[in-house]
Amino acid sequence: MVRFTSFMLNLGLALAAPSLIPRQDKEAVNKKLIVGAAGQILSFQFDGKAFKPISKVVEDGKSASWMVFKHPNHLYAVDENSNTLRLFNYDPATGKLSDKAVSEKTGSPGVVSLEFNKDKTRLLGGSYSNGTVDIWDTSAGDGSMKFLKNVTLQGDVNPKHGTHRAHQIVPDPSGRYFAVNDLGGDAIHILDSKKDYTITSKVKVEPAGCGPRHGGFLNANSQSNPSSLPTHYAVLCETMNQLQLYSIEKKADDTLALKRVQNQSSYGPGVTFNTTTAAAGELTVAYNQRDVYITNRLSGNETDNVSLFSFQNKIGKDDGLLFKQQISSEGVSPRMMSLSRDKNESIMFVANPMGKNGLVALTRDESCGSLAPMASMLNTDISPKDGGFGPQFVLEIPATEPSATRHSANKNA
DSSP states (O other): OOSHHHHHTTGGGOOOOOOOOOOOOSSOOOEEEEEEEEEEEEEEEEOSSOEEEEEEEEEEEEEOOOEEEETTTEEEEEOTTSSEEEEEEEETTTTEEOSSOSEEEEOOTTEEEEEEOTTSSEEEEEETTTOEEEEEEOOSTTOOOEEEEEEEOOSOOOTTTSSOOEEEEEEOTTSSEEEEEETTTTEEEEEEGGGTTEEEEEEEOSSTTOOEEEEEEEOTTTTTOTTSOOSEEEEEETTTTEEEEEEEEEOTTSOEEEEEEEEEETTOTTOOOOTTTOEEEEEEEOTTSSEEEEEEEOOSSSSOEEEEEEEEEEETTEEEEEEEEEEEOSSBOOOEEEEOSSTTOOEEEEEOSBSSEEEEEEEEOTTTOOEEEEEEEEHHHHOGGGTTOOOSEEEEOOSSOOOTTTTTTOTTO
16 A cells, blocks of 8 residues: 555544535536545536536555546546556546456556646556656557556655655646656656657755655746746645745757746645644646645644645746635545636535545636635545545546647646
8 A cells, every 4th residue: 555554644633624515506517527535436427516426436455546538438547556557438428437447557566647648649657656657558549558668767865755756747738748746856857758758857856855746837928829838837845845836948958957936835824734744735737827726735724725826927036826825625635636627627626535525626716716615525425435535536527528728738637
């Protein structure tokens, strides 16, 4: 069990949170969601008021903590407790999931992140256990996977982990580069798809032991060209609860140079939290390239939270991320969150493995990025046989494939 242990150490923090009262939306809501929970893959319909179960796959001992979808019906799921990559059939129109995997292949152990290249002919998997990145060929019409190679992260490691940990892979909007957040190596490695996915550059993330976990590219020029090379990269450091911002420069040899321009608390100014247990989690960038959302986990408070930072040009002398809002996640240890796939990304979905509420929907104001309570589902209803240990992953899968240009900047595309 690769990652469950860190979540279970602080179950005493999972105190009851008040239930949310669903908000009545003016427009009809019909979202199909795929959810990874303890020993389960589930699908739900969300109507703006409640999460309604559609399909359930029971996988004792497995952990589908990250999944990606390729139209028309190919759902790829990690099992971070083994070395397998699974392929399921999923109908995005009905939300129905195949009873079991239709294909299973062996790769690196402990993969916790998956990302496609731009045309979805290659699938990259980041191994938390091995500190490697698996490269798969997914060009076949039936969605089958062919293992091509893996890339090993290199360099010094921090004493806490003693090894490299590829925690997340983030594609840049241009489609060429991938950032690999190395929690154990305190580094961001850059892979170049035009050079056979080799590591062409990296930057050390300081101070030592800060633990870069999740991140996202930002583009100050997104309004004129949303698919151009990004200008910045934001990374969330788990161990020290820091949000760091880097500027990006493309060198003459096509390598990327990252320079840190800002470092601040992931909790924003003046917020207290338990520095012994706290472990920052997820980072999601909205399509507008302005709104950056992060989760703070195991804070020692009644519930954990989602924070909004706004990417601003010229805060003082430099570009920067400005803290705007903090809202309860309505549960404990929010591991993953994702924005809905409608035009305005009007809903934020949050997965809380612990605490009272496991699945949470927060309505989003596209004009300013702010979040407000919308609806929730109890962890005991999601995982009654697992002591209420609930969702780690949630993602809307639309019935039709979204525009590649529109969502190229969103890591959950």
